[in-house]
Amino acid sequence: MSDTGMAARRKVAVVTGGTIGIGRATAQRFARDGWAVAVLSRGEERLHSTEAELRALGVPALAIAADVADAAAVDAAAERIERELGPIEAWVNNAMATVVSPADRITPEEYRRVTEVTYLGQVFGTLAALRHMRPRNRGAVIQISSGLGIRSAPLQAAYCGAKQAVQGWTDAMRSELIHSRSRVTLTVVYLPAVNTPQFRHARNHTGRAQNAPDPVFDPRLCAEAVLSAVKHPQREVWVGRSTLQMAAAQALVPGFADRKAADMWDAQLESGPPPLPEGNLFEPNPGDPGVDGPFTDRVKPARAEFVTSRARDAAVLGVATLALLGLAAVAAPVLAAGMAMRPTAPRMVPRCRIPHPLRH
DSSP states (O other): OOHHHHHHHOOEEEEETTTSHHHHHHHHHHHHTTOEEEEEESOHHHHHHHHHHHHHTTSOEEEEEOOTTOHHHHHHHHHHHHHHTOOEEEEEEOOOOOEEBOGGGSOHHHHHHHIIIIIIHHHHHHHHHHHHHHHHTOOEEEEEEEGGGTSOOTTBHHHHHHHHHHHHHHHHHHHHHHHTTOOOEEEEEEEOEEOOGGGGTSEEOSSSOBOOOSSEEOHHHHHHHHHHHHHSOOSEEEESHHHHHHHHHHHHOHHHHHHHHHTTTGGGBOSSOOSOTTTTSSSOOSSOOOSOOSOGGGBOOOSSOEEEHHHHHHHHHHHHHHHHHHHHHHHHHHHHHHHHHSOOOOOOOOOOOOOOGGGO
């Protein structure tokens, strides 16, 4: 088959925020799997280098300058990708923004910007993808969330609020797809602390550089989880043991989780000042920091540490079954003893007919 024919048959993936950290690792993972890849981002320098990097992996690639908070720009990008690369099969909403700060020191403009990028950016990306996927009745949309989208933490109020809004909106959108019997899938991937450059590029009002609390995971693990969710659709995926622990704590003992989160204030900060306190909230920072952040020496070596909602449901069913079997085992002798002690009804003796002496 010709190169043109091969290119025509390639599946197409779109990754927002695809030029740095988790987004870039995800774009690379799709490319290594043979997908044509489009990335959306704001930084021109990183767009050019990422596009060249993806093409060097032997796949068609397209890098588009777009702010995901601009719905019209996202729609235009989707149209261009369909024209130049082909039908979009996977759309990964990865772009995010944050402010590391006590909640009362975040300005209204900063709250608005974090919400527009981290929440509305996923809404606009999903809607742009669905305009193309729903008529074809196929495709996968992946929402990149965080353990902080389940269990909030101090110094992360704007980000936590936006990520938790993503979960609520996605659940509603998924219900609508089910109602219309659509085969398009929606998955939320919850991430742990990940070694990405974002820790040095976030706006920061604390006066101290942001730290990633242990355990810290590799961006490439996140990319594996995303590709797996596209190929084997799941409702939710939790990456890293810490994310699953946060979800369990919030569901079972939220008051205890509040207290544990309060203790994480200093764990999120280093002793030195932040290198770029203004961060990339409103404008991209210069340079091309790539995939990895400053915590490489602390990264866990895991390459497949993620749990899907299907595996969780199976585990819950297994635990429930064992509990019922255990209850039955305990109850059986009690019931048997009760039956043995139950008084029996008096035995009825048949009456014998005795001849009357005067009748003979």
